[in-house]
Amino acid sequence: MDYREINEPESFDKVSSVGMVEHVGERNLEEYFRCAYRLLRPKGVLFNHSIGIPKNYPKLEGPTFSDLYVFPDGELVPIGRMTRAAESAGFEVRDVENLREHYALTLHHWVRRMTEHSREVLRIVDETTYRIWRLHMAGSAYYFDTSRLDLYQTLLVKSQNGHTRLPLTRADWYA
Helix, strand or coil: CCHHHCCCCCCEEEEEEECCHHHHCHHHHHHHHHHHHHHEEEEEEEEEEEEECCCCCCCCCCCCHHHHHCCCCCCCCCHHHHHHHHHHCCCEEEEEEECHHHHHHHHHHHHHHHHHCHHHHHHHCCHHHHHHHHHHHHHHHHHHHCCCCEEEEEEEECCECCECCCCCCHHHHHC
16 A cells, blocks of 8 residues: 555554665655654654665756666655654654665675575576676665665654653663
């Protein structure tokens, strides 16, 4: 279901969004965060996990390999634009973590395993699809390795008169 069609205001304590922002697009970010804010009860939490680009990295001219063959509707934005849109919607930014190096390692493992198990993969998908995804993941790993892509996990809260249900430290969150 399209998140914009959910008509259940203040019906969730927590919302988790993984890999969604990349498909929302920069011009729709504020609407996206307003929808999430509306769906959360007071003191509710939004966990947003998304790929972004560093602010100082120029946007490439024309479509990229990924635009053409993997994610034609994707648009990556810097973390500052994401958090600004979230704050405009009413969220308080509680934590931002960049897992760039972790995701680079994950992609390297995926490429290695996909290559090692190519015969099994090719029973499921055709040669073209296999090659596109292998190239996409290898290229993405390179971009994460060289700080051209970031992977952000952002914790946002709908505070109520400055109050939240959140523990005071990250260590407490993970306990």
